[in-house]
Amino acid sequence: MAIENNYHVNDMRKSNNKKKIIERLFVEFETLPKIEEIEKRYPSRELKEGAMVTRIAPSPTGFMHIVSLYTALVSERLTHQTNGIFYLRIEDTDKKREVKGASDFVVKSLDRFNVKTDEGQTIHGNETGDYGPYKQSERSLIYKAYAKSLLEKGLAYPCFCSLEEIEKMKKEQESKKLRLGYYGDWAKWRNKNEEDILQAIKDGKEFVIRFKSGGNINKKIEFEDVVKGKMEIPENDQDIVIIKSDGLPTYHMAHVIDDHLMGTTHVIRGNEWLISTPIHLQLFEALGWKPPQYGHLAPIQKIEGSSKRKLSKRKDPEASVTYYDEQGYPENAVIEYLLNLANSDFEDWRKKNPLKNNREFNLTLKKLASSAGPLFDFNKLNDISKDIISKLSGDEVYKYTLEWSIKNDNEFSELLTKYPEYARKILSIERDGTDEKRRRKDFAKWSDVKSDANYFFDENFNLKKEEITTLLSGFDVNDVKAIIVSFVDQYKESDPKDKWLEILRNISVRYGYAESNKSFKADPLKYKGHLADVAKIFRIFLTGRSQTPDLYSIIQIMGKDRVLKRLSAVNAL
Numbered sequence: 001m002a003i004e005n006n007y008h009v010n011d012m013r014k015s016n017n018k019k020k021i022i023e024r025l026f027v028e029f030e031t032l033p034k035i036e037e038i039e040k041r042y043p044s045r046e047l048k049e050g051a052m053v054t055r056i057a058p059s060p061t062g063f064m065h066i067v068s069l070y071t072a073l074v075s076e077r078l079t080h081q082t083n084g085i086f087y088l089r090i091e092d093t094d095k096k097r098e099v100k101g102a103s104d105f106v107v108k109s110l111d112r113f114n115v116k117t118d119e120g121q122t123i124h125g126n127e128t129g130d131y132g133p134y135k136q137s138e139r140s141l142i143y144k145a146y147a148k149s150l151l152e153k154g155l156a157y158p159c160f161c162s163l164e165e166i167e168k169m170k171k172e173q174e175s176k177k178l179r180l181g182y183y184g185d186w187a188k189w190r191n192k193n194e195e196d197i198l199q200a201i202k203d204g205k206e207f208v209i210r211f212k213s214g215g216n217i218n219k220k221i222e223f224e225d226v227v228k229g230k231m232e233i234p235e236n237d238q239d240i241v242i243i244k245s246d247g248l249p250t251y252h253m254a255h256v257i258d259d260h261l262m263g264t265t266h267v268i269r270g271n272e273w274l275i276s277t278p279i280h281l282q283l284f285e286a287l288g289w290k291p292p293q294y295g296h297l298a299p300i301q302k303i304e305g306s307s308k309r310k311l312s313k314r315k316d317p318e319a320s321v322t323y324y325d326e327q328g329y330p331e332n333a334v335i336e337y338l339l340n341l342a343n344s345d346f347e348d349w350r351k352k353n354p355l356k357n358n359r360e361f362n363l364t365l366k367k368l369a370s371s372a373g374p375l376f377d378f379n380k381l382n383d384i385s386k387d388i389i390s391k392l393s394g395d396e397v398y399k400y401t402l403e404w405s406i407k408n409d410n411e412f413s414e415l416l417t418k419y420p421e422y423a424r425k426i427l428s429i430e431r432d433g434t435d436e437k438r439r440r441k442d443f444a445k446w447s448d449v450k451s452d453a454n455y456f457f458d459e460n461f462n463l464k465k466e467e468i469t470t471l472l473s474g475f476d477v478n479d480v481k482a483i484i485v486s487f488v489d490q491y492k493e494s495d496p497k498d499k500w501l502e503i504l505r506n507i508s509v510r511y512g513y514a515e516s517n518k519s520f521k522a523d524p525l526k527y528k529g530h531l532a533d534v535a536k537i538f539r540i541f542l543t544g545r546s547q548t549p550d551l552y553s554i555i556q557i558m559g560k561d562r563v564l565k566r567l568s569a570v571n572a573l
Contacts, residue, residue, distance in 0.1 A: 017194035022151050024201045025158055025209070027247075032145045042131055042261040045085065052084035053265045056110070056117070057255065059091045060102030064109045064321040065313060067270060067300055070338045074297065075268045076115050077339075077363045084265070088120030089258060090135045093248040103135075109321050113331050131262045136254050143249040146257050146287065147209050147242060155286050156242060158207045159189040160200040179217075181238045182210065190239060209243035211253075213282065221278050226266060226295035227368050236278040252276065256283045259292055268295045271373075295365060298373035300341065311376055318376065328404040328446025332358070333385035340384070341374040343367040382444035390439045394428025397449070401427070404446035412450045415457050422557070426456050429553045440549055455543045456558065463544045465572050471540045477573050479511050479528070480537055484570045486510070487538070493560040497552045508534045542566050 023029045045053060056072040058064065079086040088110065090103050103121065110116075111123045119129025127134055136143075150156035159182075161169075166182075173180050189197075190212060200207070215235035225231045242253035249257075259267065274296045284291040301308045302316060311319045318324075324334050336358055339346045349361050389397065398416070405413035416423045427449070430440040443449055454460045472480060490503050505515045512528040514520035520530035538555075539548050542563065548554060555563055 017198060018152075021158070021194060021197050021201070022148055024198075025151070025207070026144055026148065028141060028144065029148075032141055032148060035145060035149055038142055038145060038261070042263075045263040047085070048083060050082055051265075052079045052082045053087075053263050054079045054084070054268060055087045055089050055120075055259075055262070055264055056106075056115075057089040057091045057258075058103075058106050059094055059097075059251075060099060060106065061094060061097040062099055062102060062313075064102075064106050066319055066321055066324075066338075067311065068106075069109065069113060069115070069321055069334075070300065070341065071268060071270060071297060072110060072115050073113075073335065073338050074342050074363065074368065075266075076117075077359070078266070078268070078365065080116070080359075081362060085118045085263075086116070087129060087131070087262065088117045088134060089262070090121060091251060091254065092135055092137045093244075093251070093254055095137070095246065095248065112325075113321075113335055136258065137248065139254075139258070140248060142261070143254055143257055144243065144247070147249070147253070150211065150242070150286060151209070153286075155212050156209055157189060157192075157212055157239075158197060158200075159210045159239075159241075160197075160205045160207045161188060162206070183213070183217075183237045183239060187239045206245045208241045208245050210239040211242050211283065211286070213237050213239050215278065215282060221281060223277065223281060223294070225274075226293045226365050227268075228296055231274075231277075233275070233278050236282050238279070240279055242283075252279055252283065256280055256287065256289075260284070260287070260289045264292045266293045266295060268297065271296050271298050295368075297368060300376050301373040302376045308373075308375070310373070318378075326408060326447075328401075328408065328448075329381070329385055329444070330388055330400070330446075333381070333388045336388070337381045337384050339363070340380065341376075385444045386441040389443045390431075390441045391436070392431070394424050394432045397427040397431070397443070398424045401446045401449045405450070408447070409450060412454075415459065419457070422456070423453075425557045426453050429549045429557070442549075455545065456554075458562070461544065461566075463541070463566075463569060465569075467544065468540060468569065468573065471544070471546060472537070475533075475537065476528075481570055481573065483507055483511055483534060483537055484541070484567050488564065488567060491560075491563070493556075500552055500555075504534060505531060538567070541569055 026032060047053070054075040056068070056075060058068055076086045088107070090106070092098055092103065104125075107121050107123055119127075119131060120134040121127055133139055147156060161182075165188075169182075169186060169188075170180055173186070187210075189210070213236055215237040217234050217237045219235045220232045221235050222230065222232050240252055241250050243249055258264075277294055277296075280294075281291055299310045302311050313319050324331075336346070336350070339358060339361065343361075343363055345367065346358075346361055350358075353360070392400075398420070402413060402416045405416060430438070434440075442452060486507050487503065495503070508531045509515055511534075513534050514527040514530040517530050517532060520527050535551050536546055539545060539551060542551075542554060542558065558566075
């Protein structure tokens, strides 16, 4: 009987010690919400069967990566196709690496690229939705409540290892060629007695809370990846940190709790998180919850030399979402390019449906690139962008170019503002009133407009004699002079295009040039060149280039005075 009483006393002492430990681990112990209250506050979402709930959950630790936009786009489109909910959650628990303004930048980027969130932080700075707060730093008591629950169940414990001790452990593991990490016999505080733990707390030692893993690295878990299919990955045996020394949770703990409470059904994320999936499934099981379905996207890659590599934040400026704004790519062009990366049949769909909104395209999980990552291809992006811009009117091109230049090119924005009507006419060449198939496709981005249209503005046009001579290589100078003089003598600003062409043909024939390319090809030895060569002479003097859009349109827009002034440069030859 005495022995039984001793056991009872010991159990009571252990129970009391455990309670003391948990109480002293949390400064806010008395104010921690009860699990029942939390669950009641976040009821199950009432959605139609099959409706998805997904999220974008960035960490505000730097610029937004194009891959983050890609992942957000995929999640948003898949979700809204099911009439589900797509929300934004800011995972700002890494306070040491947080960059001021990064959260706002994410919100603005999503808005700019028309990736529509239903809940979370808005462009106006407030939050919308019933499952907030949507900033993890404002949810710390919730995380601690669930950490307390795991401690009570014996599924978590405090660890008082210093950073120096952890580093020493890693070095020892390295020297013995063992797996790195806090597991098995290396988990120093896993089985510490309660007296030692209480003493460490009393001594004011810094601590973290670790999950007590029951996994075996030699066993594998199976799960169905909604992108990759059936997966087998070794179990997790690491006692990972779930609450850091600053009282905030790690990503592993926070996202599991939030995905449960916010009713997330699917998590679409990058391939780099695949290795962590056993940890996350383990935590869901420990907390008694059904996990969402995970889908892992292969990284966007880039060809470098003869090999492929991941798009790099450090090496590739195009990795940042800001790059596309600075260069002036239309937002819709970037989105259509990313849709093309996500589902290869988007290109065929667009060809069949040139006028439809891309939201009508049905994105599918099965067609997402799952093995080798999609390749980033500037040529493809530029082609898509050129096609989109080609459909715009001159006024629209002017509007978007002006908006871009105000932010990125003060000099060009001043010209566009100073000569608005002139600029509109320039940007309407081979656009307004032109058959869609024949519309110019030379602009891939708004920054291209300056380089292609700068010669129209006298402020930026200064063609030197040496440049003219170089461009006129192959022409007889006397012929050039005679051709220009002859044209000037007959030039009338009011001449329609057919009359202008007739004058140009007659001049061509007079100075030994064929009136057409066909005639020239039939007997090339008979001629010095053909009509296009004669037109090239005028292009050079008027624009400083050998290739331009429609020459007649250029002459009409420039006006008689400007045309004659520029042609007069022939006198210096």
